[in-house]
Amino acid sequence: MDKTLSKKKPLPLVVIFGRTNVGKSTLFNCLVEKRQALVSDIEGTTRDSNLGEISWRGHKFSLVDTGGMINIKQLTEKAGPNDEIDVQVQKQAFKYLKRANLVLFLVDNKAGLLSQDKELAFLIKKNIDPKKIILTINKVDSPKDRLKISEFYKLAFGEPALVSAANGSGSGDLLDIITKKLRFRDIKGDKTKKYLTGVAPLPVENEIIKVCIIGQPNVGKSSLLNSLLGFERVIVSPTPHTTREPQHTKITYNDRSLLLIDTAGISHKGQKTHGLEKFGIAKSLSALAKSDVALLVMDISKEITHQDARLVQEIVDNKKSFIFIANKWDLLEERDTKKYTNYIYGEMPFARFAPIQFISAKTGEKVNKIFDLILQIDQQKKINLSDSQLSHFLSRIVKVHRPAKGKGVKHPRIRDFTQVGVNPPKFELKIGYKEDLHFSYLRFIENRLREAYGFLGTPITVQVAKNKSTHGLHQD
Secondary structure, eight states: OOTTBOOOOOOOEEEEEOBTTSSHHHHHHHHHTSOOSOOOSSTTOOOSOEEEEEEETTEEEEEEEOOOBSOGGGGGSOOOTTSOHHHHHHHHHHHHHHHOSEEEEEEETTTOOOHHHHHHHHHHHHHSOGGGEEEEEEOOOSGGGGGGGGGGGGGOOOSOEEOBTTTTBTHHHHHHHHHHHTTOOOOTTOSSOOOOTTOOOOOOGGGSEEEEEEESTTSSHHHHHHHHHTSOOSOOOSSTTOOOSOEEEEEEETTEEEEEEEOOOOOTTGGGOOHHHHHHHHHHHHHHHHOSEEEEEEETTSOOOHHHHHHHHHHHHTTOEEEEEEEOGGGOSSOOHHHHHHHHHHHOGGGTTSOEEEOBTTTTBTTTHHHHHHHHHHHHTTOOOOHHHHHHHHHHHHHHSOOOBOSSSSOOOOOEEEEEETTTTEEEEEEETTOOBOHHHHHHHHHHHHHHHOOTTOOOEEEEEEESOOOSOOOO
């Protein structure tokens, strides 16, 4: 891992653990107050563990929603890439269990105490200090539901916390119990803020660069995330749609905070998919809409498809900055970057502004170069040019190429050129009311803007406004 990645002490880790279908993802969403985890009645919906941060009464901690336990006998061996997905899910959950500062052992009040709950309780006691366990009984939706909780005392975890993840009842009391058990204390000399002992406060949310990893199934998105982080954060499998919901991971690189978001694969059959895959694709597109920079992962060992072009168009239409990530570079015998750069831009000429990074997520080759590109793009997409800069810029380019006419016989005259938006950059030029500017001249202006000021990896909008007024800039 690059030495510039943060080595800050992590927040305390609280893990939601239990068998399938007890409401772990619903409780996770309730506590983080976001619809981050995918929720359904289908057993095994959660695959990759969801990570979130919670701030409660001035204290912060990390919360993990793990996949449901099905067969604890499979946990004795280390997970391998060829294991079935369900096996990898359980082993990842068990790994989080052993790292936890606190475990919310979640059971289902409506289903009652099952033999599988007892087996998991035994497993937890063998691997975790009982003082770190909070028995949490879910689906206590009304006062009469409290009559059923007595059987859970047989698990010998002490007084349980009663919640209804569906309606939020008891969630505040549960958070109070968590913060009390984590033993937070004030930093000496600071009476106004409460932080975790030895942990610096997190950066302001709007300073975080949200980076969305997007692409078709099986192009290596999850492998890329694991390679960027330097550890196995998400499950990797050759099975399509292994990732069903966006996975969020915060890191710090060169003193900048980044939120890496691994998304479900978007396939050409996306419109025909059903169930969890359809929801996963919808969440991927939603994550893209909320991101600052997208990493479009492609399998460079295969031909570019129509779906790749559609994804690029989706990114451009959303005015998102992005990087072409040409993955599986290690599989090519002829590794000619110029040849493949021309091939990518030739197939998608409308996205020549986006840089291309050839990598191997499997071997880690050139993966860390992506971080520097992200920071460079984030800086350039926020460039704000003054009116005087744009006035001089316009004076130069009209001498090189006179504004081309669209309809009519008269060449238009640009009367004003200003920047009307940043992040993403947006420009407006004004011409006469009866004049018409050819669309190719807008592309010419965009290309000259990039030559002069950069705007690496970011779509630029140049719009035309017509003005009856005849005063303004002169091009003679």
